[in-house]
Amino acid sequence: MAAIELRGVVKRFGPITAVDGLDLDVPEGICLGLLGPNGAGKSTTMRLLTGQALPDAGELRALGHELPGDAKAARAKMGVVPQLDNLDVDVTVEDNLAVFARLYRVPDVGAAVDRALDLSRLRDRRRDAVDELSGGMRRRLLLARGLVHDPELVLLDEPTVGLDPQIRTELWSLIDNLRSRGRTILMSTHYIEEAERLADEVAVMAQGKIISRGRPAELISQHAGRQTAEIYAPPERLAEARIVAEAAGLRVRPAGPAIAIVGSERSNGEGVPEDAVIRAASLEDVFVLLTGEEAE
Amino acid sequence: MSDGRTTLRRLEPAAIGGVMSREVANFRTYWKGTTFSSVLEPIVYLLAFGLGLSATLVDDVNGLPYVEFVGTGMVATAVIFSSALPAMFGTFVKHRFQNTYDAILAAPVDVEELVSAEMLWIGVRASIYGCFPLIVTMAFGLDPTPGMLLVPLFCFVTALGFAGFGVAMAAIVAKIDQFNYVTALFVTPLFLVSGAFFPIDELPEGVQVVAQLNPLHQLVELVRGGAFGFAAVDLVRFAGLVAFAIVMWRIAVNRMEARLID
Numbered sequence: 001m002a003a004i005e006l007r008g009v010v011k012r013f014g015p016i017t018a019v020d021g022l023d024l025d026v027p028e029g030i031c032l033g034l035l036g037p038n039g040a041g042k043s044t045t046m047r048l049l050t051g052q053a054l055p056d057a058g059e060l061r062a063l064g065h066e067l068p069g070d071a072k073a074a075r076a077k078m079g080v081v082p083q084l085d086n087l088d089v090d091v092t093v094e095d096n097l098a099v100f101a102r103l104y105r106v107p108d109v110g111a112a113v114d115r116a117l118d119l120s121r122l123r124d125r126r127r128d129a130v131d132e133l134s135g136g137m138r139r140r141l142l143l144a145r146g147l148v149h150d151p152e153l154v155l156l157d158e159p160t161v162g163l164d165p166q167i168r169t170e171l172w173s174l175i176d177n178l179r180s181r182g183r184t185i186l187m188s189t190h191y192i193e194e195a196e197r198l199a200d201e202v203a204v205m206a207q208g209k210i211i212s213r214g215r216p217a218e219l220i221s222q223h224a225g226r227q228t229a230e231i232y233a234p235p236e237r238l239a240e241a242r243i244v245a246e247a248a249g250l251r252v253r254p255a256g257p258a259i260a261i262v263g264s265e266r267s268n269g270e271g272v273p274e275d276a277v278i279r280a281a282s283l284e285d286v287f288v289l290l291t292g293e294e295a296e
Numbered sequence: 297m298s299d300g301r302t303t304l305r306r307l308e309p310a311a312i313g314g315v316m317s318r319e320v321a322n323f324r325t326y327w328k329g330t331t332f333s334s335v336l337e338p339i340v341y342l343l344a345f346g347l348g349l350s351a352t353l354v355d356d357v358n359g360l361p362y363v364e365f366v367g368t369g370m371v372a373t374a375v376i377f378s379s380a381l382p383a384m385f386g387t388f389v390k391h392r393f394q395n396t397y398d399a400i401l402a403a404p405v406d407v408e409e410l411v412s413a414e415m416l417w418i419g420v421r422a423s424i425y426g427c428f429p430l431i432v433t434m435a436f437g438l439d440p441t442p443g444m445l446l447v448p449l450f451c452f453v454t455a456l457g458f459a460g461f462g463v464a465m466a467a468i469v470a471k472i473d474q475f476n477y478v479t480a481l482f483v484t485p486l487f488l489v490s491g492a493f494f495p496i497d498e499l500p501e502g503v504q505v506v507a508q509l510n511p512l513h514q515l516v517e518l519v520r521g522g523a524f525g526f527a528a529v530d531l532v533r534f535a536g537l538v539a540f541a542i543v544m545w546r547i548a549v550n551r552m553e554a555r556l557i558d
Contacts, residue, residue: 013558044558050402053558072404080402086395088318090325099321103314103403129325145399 001064003028003153003184004049009058011044011208018044020208022058031175031185033199035192035283037291041208042188043083046157049186050075063153076104079151081143083158089131093122093141096130097148104149112148119174120144136167143174154178156187160194172197192284202283206291216283224285225263229276232258245271253288262289307412311405315413318400323421331425334378338370338429342436345493357495360524367433369492371426371447371519372454372512378422379455380483383462384475387414387552391466397556407553411463415545418459419452426451430519443522450522453537454515460544467551491516511540 004026011019019041026032034042047053049062051071060067065074087096094113101112117123120140122133130138139160146154159175160168168191175198179185189195195202196216203213212219231241238259242252248271251262262285264272323330345366357365390396400410427448434440465478489496489503490512496504507513514533521530 011558047558052398052401052556072406075402076404078402080399082395082398082402084395084398086399088322088394088396091321095321099314099318100399100403102317103311103400103405105310105314105404146402 001028002026002061003063004186005059005061006045006048007059009045009048009060010056011041011048011053012056017208019048019055022209024203024210026184026186028184029182030200031179031187031198033195033202034186034188034205035190035195035199035202035287036188036205037190040190040205040291042190042205043157044208045205046080046155046186046188049155050078050080076149077152079146079149079154081146081154081156081159083161085138085142087130087138087142087145090129092127092129093117093133094126096141097145100145101148106149112150115150116144116148119147135163136170139163139167139171140174143171147178151183153184153186156185156189158188158190160189160191168194192282192287196283204287204290211290212286219286220281220283223289224281226265226281227263227278228281228285229261229264229267229272229278230255230258231261231273231276241273244273247271251289253285255288260285260288306406307409311409312413312416314403315400315405315410316417318396319414319417334374334425335428335432338367338374338432341370341373342367342429342432347436360520361437363436364433364438364523365520366493367429367436367438368520368523369490369516370429370433371451372490372492372515373487374429375422375426375451375455375515376458376483376487376512378425379418379458380462381479382421383414383418383459384465384478385472386418387463387466388469388472388475391555392472401556407556408549410556411460411549411552412545414463415456415459415548418462419456422455422459423448423452426455430523438523441523443526445522447519447522450515450518450534450537453534453541454511456541457511457537457544460541460548463548464544464551467548467555486510486512489513511537 002025004024006022006024009019009022010017022041022045034045036042044053048055048060049067051068054068062074063077065071067074094117097113097116098109101109106112117126120143122137122141122144125133125137130141133141143159156175160171163171172194175185179198187198199216201214202216202219203210205211212223214222231238233241242259245252245261248267250264250267250271253260253262261272261276262281264278342363347363349362354362356362397410401407430444430447465475469475469478489499489507490510491507496507496513499507514536518530518533521527
């Protein structure tokens with residue numbers, strides 16, 4: 001059974017269609033990365049799943065519950081880790097967790113708090129106010145708060161946005177641990193590396209729709225081939241190289257100060273300059289080709 | 297955790313209790329300052345208005361010593377200032393700045409439960425803070441009576457209504473500085489024509505009619521009833537406060553649903 005089933009879901013905000021006929025299945029026990037640029041509709045999809053946004057059209061089910069009618073019962077079995085830190089900063093770490101254990105009707109609040117403290121490695125800071133914690137600790141606490149009731153389904157909305165690399169890596173290991181314990185995870189992100197490292201499958205979302213989906217390796221092979229040639233040169237030369245590559249039938253995308261010729265193994269010696277740097281094709285190539293957006 | 301086959305009901309005590317436990321956890325971090333001002337303010341007002349005016353201009357009002365008249369009236373000011381204002385500012389800050397409600401509504405709690413819990417918590421707090429002016433006035437000579445035991449209940453019901461009003465205003469305004477309009481147009485006039493500092497029967501007839509619709513005036517009369525003797529009309533006054541609380545509760549839930557659910 002799918003943990004999440006969305007069929008033809010539409011959500012509009014005035015003239016803007018944030019989610020546009022979205023079809024999405026998330027099977028139980030996998031981590032699905034919802035990868036898309038800002039404004040792709042990822043956060044709106046998350047809010048639709050928690051009943052905090054109401055669809056204009058379409059059908060939604062989560063953990064067997066129809067949404068939004070039975071959203072409250074579905075939320076009891078979901079854990080949500082938001083994009084923004086909304087902890088109670090003056091309150092202690094353990095009280096932040098205890099409040100949410102009560103909201104989720106956990107029978108043994110003390111045991112649930114202890115388990116969450118162990119998960120977030122904050123047992124020795126349990127009596128400290130949140131505003132005394134470092135940024136990384138706060139993020140771990142935010143994650144632990146969403147898991148305090150041991151949910152069947154975890155929604156991670158841009159879980160590491162704006163964090164420095166060290167904290168991001170810390171959180172990745174916590175999320176990976178969750179995944180290895182068989183929890184179903186839907187994780188929205190616009191970080192390619194995050195999706196590549198953590199997701200069993202990646203769904204690329206743009207303009208409110210899923211435009212491609214598969215295992216990262218499958219997506220790369222399907223859309224980007226085996227290898228990519230990157231050319232670093234002054235802008236005039238990049239423009240020339242682009243014309244030559246496209247004339248040879250190759251796909252070219254911007255790559256910061258360079259251009260990337262995707263699927264360069266198909267060049268037959270034409271269209272790829274000799275000084276190009278050859279590397280394996282990546283999910284970033286797929287993302288940029290499909291969405292037209294620069295990757296982060 | 298739910299077993300998944302359970303259909304969660306409306307207005308579940310567990311959800312309301314969970315939201316209130318969050319308020320209690322936060323209150324533990326700031327109760328000293330709030331309680332200090334709630335005790336000090338009536339003392340300052342009683343010294344300024346009660347002793348100051350009674351020594352110079354007013355000896356008594358309708359046969360009551362002015363200190364006792366003001367002291368019992370100030371219960372209403374304590375209630376509005378510990379209900380409408382915290383509801384307005386607290387709700388606005390938690391929703392717009394702290395994103396607290398996003399976190400709570402991601403749990404099995406709905407907007408009706410969230411608003412009800414916020415109102416109940418404010419009602420409980422205001423029912424305690426509302427008693428402080430009465431206790432302070434006792435130090436200035438007010439005799440305790442059994443009827444005063446009902447004052448926390450009167451304060452609680454009135455505070456529920458004003459908490460609902462504050463929550464609804466927080467859902468309606470676009471920016472926090474728009475609370476200045478709410479305070480100037482509603483809170484201050486209600487407070488001034490409540491009969492707390494002067495009897496409303498001295499006011500022009502039109503204002504007297506409006507004052508009768510003022511829940512704070514009804515509270516003032518009920519508190520004075522508790523202190524100096526109830527009248528039959530006090531039952532109607534209490535029923536009016538209950539109706540005010542129910543109407544404000546529904547308006548607050550409706551406005552917050554519109555604000556919180558996209």
